[in-house]
Amino acid sequence: MAANPVTESGLDLSWLNLYDEPTSAVPGKKGLTLKEINLGKYADDRRGLGDMTYRTRGAIPRPGAQRFGPNYQKKADVWSENCVMLYEEATQRQWSSARDIPWETLEALPDEIERAMCQLCTMLTEVEFIAGDVPGQWMPFVSAQDFEAGLFLMSQIMDEARHTDVFRKRALANGGGLLAQGAGLGLRTLIEARDFTEMSVLMHVQAEGFVQSMFRMGELIGQTDADKRIFRMSAQDESRHLAFGVMHLKYVLDTEPDRREEIHHYLDKAEGDAAGGGSGDVTFPPVFESLCLLLGGGADKFDEGLQKFLLLRKRQINEYVHRLGVAGLGDRRDRLGPLMAQFLDPA
Amino acid sequence: MSTGEALARAREGSQVPQDARDKARELGWDDDLIDLAVEKGHSLAIIWQALKGGVTGAQAKEFLVHGQSAAPRDFSWMKVPTEWGIRAKAADPALGLAIGDLNVGTYGDIPDVWTNRSEIARGSYPNPLNEDMGYTIFEKAVVWADCCVPLYEDAIRDRWVSATDLNWAGLEALPGDLEKAVCQFMTEQSERAYFVGALWSGWLPDISYGFLELKLFLSTVIYDLARHSEAFRKRALSNCGGLGLQAPTDYSRVAQEARSFIELAAVLFVQDSMLYTLFSQGDQFAQNDLERQMYQLVAKDRARMRQYHVERLKHFLFKTPDRRGEQDLYFARAEAKMVKDWGDSAVWEPLAILLGGGRDKIAQGQAKLQELRKLQVQNYVQDLKDATFTRTHLNGRMKDMLA
Known part of the structure; x- marks a missing residue:
C-alpha cells in the first residue's frame, strides 16, 4: 500500500482500507490487560517475521520503511510465556520508596549494626544500578514483534531504579552513610553477555535469584520495620524478573533444545570460580561480614551469624538449582560449579 | 582441577586438598592448623574461604585457640573514610523521603566530571583497583x-x-x-x-x-x-x-x-x-x-x-x-x-x-x-x-x- 499517492482531491485515505479484522478486546477482571488484547491476528502466536523496524506486531508494514539495525528475528530469542502477565503485574505493583517505606520507624541502631546495614545497602545499590543497565542494553535488540517482552524489560528498568534508590535512601537515612564499594561481585559478567538468553540466565535466573533468596531472608537481615519492608517490596519485584528469566529459559529449551549445551557453557563460566553474580561473593569481606553481623545480631554473635549466612548460601544455591530444573535444565545439578556445589543438598 | 573443585570433591572424603595446604603454608599456617580447624567442626569451605581471604597463620591460630571460626574478620570496611552520620529527612512529608533529600553533605556533590569507571555508588569508598564497566558519559x-x-x-x-x-x-x-x-x-x-x-x-x-x-x-x-x-x-x-x-x-x-x-x-x-x-x-x-x-x-x-x-x-x-x-x-x-x-x-x-x-x-x-x-x-x-x-x-x- 502506498502511503502518499495524492488523489484528485488531494487526499490519499488509503490507510482507511486496511482493517480486515475488526477487533474488540473486552476488559477482564483485571481491566484491559495485554492478555485481553493478545487476540486474533494481533496475538503472539500469529507473530510474523520481524523486519528490523519498530513496527509492532500486527501493524501493516509500510513500503519504504527503513531498518533500524539488527535485532532478534526469532521469538525464542527473547520471549517468555509469562511476560504478558508479568508486565501488567508490574504496573499494578509499582511502589514508592518515598512513601511506601515506613521511614519513621527507623531507630538508632548499635554502631556496628548500622554500619553493617549501610555496607549491605552500599553493595545492593551498586548491584541494582547494573541490573537497570543490563536490560537497557538489550532493549534495542528486542523485536517489536515481541513487544511484550520489551515492555516487561522497561518495567524492570523502572523496578531496578527504585531498588537503586531505596537502598541508597536506607544507607543515608539512619545516621549512617555509604561504605566500601563492592568488589565487582560478578557484575561485569552480566554486562559482558553477548546474547539475550545468556544475559537472562545470568541476570534473571542466577543473579536475581540469589538476590531474591537474600531478600526473602530480609526478616532476619532487617533490623527495623523499614528495613524489613524494603526487602519485602524489593523481593516482590525480583520475583517477576526471576519468573521472566525462568520462563524464557524454558521457552528456549522447549523450542530450541539444541541450545542446551550452549547455555551450560554460559553457566560453566559464571559458576567457575565465582559465587555468582550479584550474590555477594562470600570471599569479599565487606559483604560477608556485614551479612554475618546482621544475621547474628552483632559482632559478638558473629559465629551465629555465620551459620545463618551459610544457610542463606545453601538456600540460594538450592533454590537456584530448583529454578533451573523448573526451566528444564535439571541436569545442571550434576555440573554445578564447585563453590556452589558444596552447598547443594542431595537430590 | 581448581582448588575449588578439589575442595568440593574432598568434601565427601574429608580430605584436605594439597592446594589448600600449600596456600596455608604460604600464609604461615602451622602444618596441623587445618586439621585442627576440621577437628573443631569448621567446614573445608570455610577454611578455604579463610585462606582465600588471606588469613595469616597467626590469625588462624588466634581464632582457633579462642574457639572462634576461621572465617576472616577484619571489619576494615567499617572504618573507610566516607561521610558518616547522615540522617536524611523528608523535606516534604507529603512526598515522603525523596532522592533530593539524600543530597546532603558530600553525597549531594554531583561533580562536573565523574572519574570513576566502575559502578561505584556516588559517595562510597572506592576499591583501589576496578575494571572498566564501559561507561562513556562522565561529564x-x-x-x-x-x-x-x-x-x-x-x-x-x-x-x-x-x-x-x-x-x-x-x-x-x-x-x-x-x-x-x-x-x-x-x-x-x-x-x-x-x-x-x-x-x-x-x-x-x-x-x-x-x-x-x-x-x-x-x-x-x-x-x-x-x-x-x-x-x-x-x-x-x-x-x-x-x-x-x-x-x-x-x-x-x-x-x-x-x-x-x-x-x-x-x-x-x-x-x-x-x-x-x-x-x-x-x-x-x-x-x-x-x-x-x-x-x-x-x-x-x-x-x-x-x-x-x-x-x-x-x-x-x-x-x-x-x-x-x-x-x-x-x-x-x-x-x-x-x-x-x-x-x-x-x-x-x-x-x-x-x-x-x-x-x-x-x-x-x-x-x-x-x-x-x-x-x-x-x-x-x-x-x-x-x-x-x-x-x-x-x-x-x-x-x-x-x-
Whole structure:
C-alpha cells in the first residue's frame, strides 16, 4: 500500500482500507490487560517475521520503511510465556520508596549494626544500578514483534531504579552513610553477555535469584520495620524478573533444545570460580561480614551469624538449582560449579 | 582441577586438598592448623574461604585457640573514610523521603566530571583497583538537569495504569471512519513511544553513576513510554478497529542515528516538545472520555520529559557555550524529518478527520490541524528560548506554519 499517492482531491485515505479484522478486546477482571488484547491476528502466536523496524506486531508494514539495525528475528530469542502477565503485574505493583517505606520507624541502631546495614545497602545499590543497565542494553535488540517482552524489560528498568534508590535512601537515612564499594561481585559478567538468553540466565535466573533468596531472608537481615519492608517490596519485584528469566529459559529449551549445551557453557563460566553474580561473593569481606553481623545480631554473635549466612548460601544455591530444573535444565545439578556445589543438598 | 573443585570433591572424603595446604603454608599456617580447624567442626569451605581471604597463620591460630571460626574478620570496611552520620529527612512529608533529600553533605556533590569507571555508588569508598564497566558519559554538562531530581519522584507519584485507570468498559462504537482514524493515530503513537523507550534504554549503560538521579529519572521516562505504547495499542484493539499502517520512519531514524547523547537529546527535544503540545490539546481530537483522559495522562507524563529537555539544554549551553552552533545542526535534521513525517497522509489525515469530526469534515479538520501544528511549532520555539536557545534557521516549512 502506498502511503502518499495524492488523489484528485488531494487526499490519499488509503490507510482507511486496511482493517480486515475488526477487533474488540473486552476488559477482564483485571481491566484491559495485554492478555485481553493478545487476540486474533494481533496475538503472539500469529507473530510474523520481524523486519528490523519498530513496527509492532500486527501493524501493516509500510513500503519504504527503513531498518533500524539488527535485532532478534526469532521469538525464542527473547520471549517468555509469562511476560504478558508479568508486565501488567508490574504496573499494578509499582511502589514508592518515598512513601511506601515506613521511614519513621527507623531507630538508632548499635554502631556496628548500622554500619553493617549501610555496607549491605552500599553493595545492593551498586548491584541494582547494573541490573537497570543490563536490560537497557538489550532493549534495542528486542523485536517489536515481541513487544511484550520489551515492555516487561522497561518495567524492570523502572523496578531496578527504585531498588537503586531505596537502598541508597536506607544507607543515608539512619545516621549512617555509604561504605566500601563492592568488589565487582560478578557484575561485569552480566554486562559482558553477548546474547539475550545468556544475559537472562545470568541476570534473571542466577543473579536475581540469589538476590531474591537474600531478600526473602530480609526478616532476619532487617533490623527495623523499614528495613524489613524494603526487602519485602524489593523481593516482590525480583520475583517477576526471576519468573521472566525462568520462563524464557524454558521457552528456549522447549523450542530450541539444541541450545542446551550452549547455555551450560554460559553457566560453566559464571559458576567457575565465582559465587555468582550479584550474590555477594562470600570471599569479599565487606559483604560477608556485614551479612554475618546482621544475621547474628552483632559482632559478638558473629559465629551465629555465620551459620545463618551459610544457610542463606545453601538456600540460594538450592533454590537456584530448583529454578533451573523448573526451566528444564535439571541436569545442571550434576555440573554445578564447585563453590556452589558444596552447598547443594542431595537430590 | 581448581582448588575449588578439589575442595568440593574432598568434601565427601574429608580430605584436605594439597592446594589448600600449600596456600596455608604460604600464609604461615602451622602444618596441623587445618586439621585442627576440621577437628573443631569448621567446614573445608570455610577454611578455604579463610585462606582465600588471606588469613595469616597467626590469625588462624588466634581464632582457633579462642574457639572462634576461621572465617576472616577484619571489619576494615567499617572504618573507610566516607561521610558518616547522615540522617536524611523528608523535606516534604507529603512526598515522603525523596532522592533530593539524600543530597546532603558530600553525597549531594554531583561533580562536573565523574572519574570513576566502575559502578561505584556516588559517595562510597572506592576499591583501589576496578575494571572498566564501559561507561562513556562522565561529564555532567552532557546529561544533567537539576529538575531530574524532583521529577523522578513526581513520576512515581503520578503513575497510572492503563488496564484499570481508564474506563474501557465505557467505550462506545464510533462511526467507521472516526474509529479507523483513531486506530491509525494509535498505531503511529504506540510505535513511536515504544521506539523511544527502547532508544533511551540503550543509552542507560553509557551513563556513569555520578549522575545517578538522571538515570533514575530516565528510567521513569522509559517506563512512561512503555505505558503509553501499550495504552495506545489497547485503544486500537478495543473498539472494533485494529492496528493500521506502521509509523513513518524518517524522524525516528534520525534519533536512532545520534552519535552522542547530546545529539540524541537535541533530536528528541523536537519530538518531545511537539508531542507534549499535541497531547495537551487532546481534548480537540478525543472522541470520548477514555481518550480525553488518556491524552491528559500522557500529556502529564510528557510535561516531565519536556521540562528535562529544556533544563538540560539550558545547562549544557551554559557550561559549553562553544557548542551552541552545533545544536542547530541537530535541530535542523530533526525538524526536517519531523515535517516530512507530518506530511505523510497516514499521519495528518487521521488527525484531520478526528479534529473535523468525520471524513466528510476533513477540510474543517485540516484547518484545525493547521492551527494545532502552528501551536506545536510556537511552543517548540518557546521551549528552545526557555533553554536560552534561539533557533535562527528554523525549518522553512515550520516557519510557514507559524505564518
